[in-house]
Every structure is written in structure tokens, then in C-alpha cells.
Amino acid sequence: MNTPAAPLRVLIVDDEPLARLRLAQLVREVSAGGDPAAEVAGELGQAQAALDWLARQDADVLLLDIQMPGLDGTALAARLQALPRPPAVVFVTAHAEHALRAFELEATDYLTKPVRRERLQAALVRVARRSAAPGATATVLPVIVVSERGRLVRVPVADVLYLKAELKYVTLRTATHTYVLDDALSEIEQRLGDSFLRVHRNAIVAKAAVSALERRASEEEGAEGWAVRVGSSGEWLAVSRRQVGAVREALTASGL
Structure with missing residues (x-):
């Protein structure tokens, strides 16, 4: 007979009391259905208080707001990565523009307020599956998060053909779609790694x-x-004269 898994210990960190109340109620509703079992281990209004709390006890997952007085949620998430057993992080915020930074910090999920029970349940299920195999390394596919018509879209980096700066925006092209980003091309380039190649001052291409x-x-x-x-x-796509040598060398190395 299988022993039931221990409930997920959920720490809620949000500076708004009503938001904490709402999340706590949703956690209880999810747990009442048993998929997954979860309990609210604590409710805090500041990121620094969460650090102090975690120094004394453990949590499996943080439901973490981003914009808070003092230390904000992304700064807290970055500090958590130094812990011997960092909890999973699910960002819960009204501000969709922080999604890219959230996924750079390897957040398990990113929920926008008002949070629906089904979305919270899906996030907690993901956390529970990872917790069930503590020796396994979670695979996080590299993505570029873009906003399209008011919704967040995660574009796998493996699907990106090129990015090109045009006027005030950057165009991201896949085989089937074109997206528009507000990020600077130089900032995106730093996050993509060596599978991409600068061919022009305004263009980066997947090798x-x-x-x-x-x-x-x-x-x-x-x-x-x-x-x-x-x-x-x-x-x-044009290759600038100053980039031709580097482009030819990189493509030769990759077998072109």
C-alpha cells in the first residue's frame, strides 16, 4: 500500500492582506480536492520576513508577489537559489511585464491576479511532481516570454529563427509566427547563449x-x-562587413 505524500508546505508572501487571504483560501480549496494535498505553512507581508522565516523552517513552495515594499519578489527569488534546499517559486502578481525575469529565475509558474483555482492547482501539481523525485533534476526549457494581445506566450528558444531590431521594437521570428518584443536586442542576446549568432547590429540569428x-x-x-x-x-538577412569573418567562422565550425 502506497503511503500518501505529505502535503505541500505553502508559504504565501504578499504585502496585500486581501491577496494573502484569497490565496490561502484557494490553497485550501485545491487541497480539499486532494490533487495535490497542500497546507498553508505561513503568510507574510514582506520578502525579508520570508527570508527570516525560511532560516528557521522549510517550505516546499512560495506563492510570491513581485512588487512589495523593500526587497521585491524577484530579488527574494534570486536569494533563495543560494539555499541548500530552495523552495519552488510560483510568482503571483498583477504585473505581466515581469514574466521574463521570473522565468530567468527558474520560477515553476507565473500566475496573474486575479488567480483562478484551476491555474493555482496546475502550478501546485507541477511542484508536487518535482518534489516526488527529489533526486531528479527538473528540466526547464529555455523560453522567451512575450506579451501578445494581453496574454503571455512562452516561445521556446529552439523555435526562434532570428530576432531583428526595427525602430523601437524587436521582431522575433519563428517558422510560423512573428512576435514583437519591447526588450533591447543586446539584452536578449546575452540570454540566448552561443547557439545564436550576431550577423548585424540589428539582427541575431539561430545558427x-x-x-x-x-x-x-x-x-x-x-x-x-x-x-x-x-x-x-x-x-x-544582411551581414555587416565587420561581422562577416565571425559569421563565416562560426558557420564553418557548425558544419555549414
Whole structure:
């Protein structure tokens, strides 16, 4: 006979008393259904108080607000990573613009207020599954989080063909979709790692998406210049003169 798993210990950290009350009630509702079993281990209104609390006892998951007086939620999440057994973090906030930073901190989930019980349940189920296999390393797929028509979309980095700065925005292109981001191209580049290649001051391309490097007429350079062909779409992106050598070297190393 299998021994029932211990309830998840949930610590709620939010500076708004009504928000804490609402989350506590939702946790109880989820636990009443048994999937997963969970209990509210504590309710706190400040991030520093949460650090002090965690120094004395354990929690399996934090339901964590972001914008709070003093230490904010993302700063707290960053500090938690130094703990020997850091709790999972589920951000709960009214501010969708913090989603990218949240996933950089490897948050288990990101819920926007008002929180629905079904969404909280899904987040807690994810935490429970990871807790059930403490020796396993959770796989977190790299994503770029974008806002589209008021909803958050997680675009796997593996699906990205290129990113291109245009006027005040950055265009992210996949094989099937185009997204618009507010982030600076240089900031995005730092998060992508060496699977992407800077080909121009305004463009970064996935190495795996490049199918050719050729000399072509370039509108951006004002004359014939180098360009890379990207993906099955056959799109061409200009390669600046200063980047040609690095692009050719990188593509040769990758077998192109």
C-alpha cells in the first residue's frame, strides 16, 4: 500500500492582506480536492520576513508577489537559489511585464491576479511532481516570454529563427509566427547563449536556422554585401562587413 505524500508546505508572501487571504483560501480549496494535498505553512507581508522565516523552517513552495515594499519578489527569488534546499517559486502578481525575469529565475509558474483555482492547482501539481523525485533534476526549457494581445506566450528558444531590431521594437521570428518584443536586442542576446549568432547590429540569428552565406544586393548596406538565408522560408538577412569573418567562422565550425 502506497503511503500518501505529505502535503505541500505553502508559504504565501504578499504585502496585500486581501491577496494573502484569497490565496490561502484557494490553497485550501485545491487541497480539499486532494490533487495535490497542500497546507498553508505561513503568510507574510514582506520578502525579508520570508527570508527570516525560511532560516528557521522549510517550505516546499512560495506563492510570491513581485512588487512589495523593500526587497521585491524577484530579488527574494534570486536569494533563495543560494539555499541548500530552495523552495519552488510560483510568482503571483498583477504585473505581466515581469514574466521574463521570473522565468530567468527558474520560477515553476507565473500566475496573474486575479488567480483562478484551476491555474493555482496546475502550478501546485507541477511542484508536487518535482518534489516526488527529489533526486531528479527538473528540466526547464529555455523560453522567451512575450506579451501578445494581453496574454503571455512562452516561445521556446529552439523555435526562434532570428530576432531583428526595427525602430523601437524587436521582431522575433519563428517558422510560423512573428512576435514583437519591447526588450533591447543586446539584452536578449546575452540570454540566448552561443547557439545564436550576431550577423548585424540589428539582427541575431539561430545558427541552426542558417542555410547559406552568400554575397547579395543589400538594401541595408546600400550595395552588394553578404547575407545569410534563414530557415525554410528563404528569408535573407544582411551581414555587416565587420561581422562577416565571425559569421563565416562560426558557420564553418557548425558544419555549414
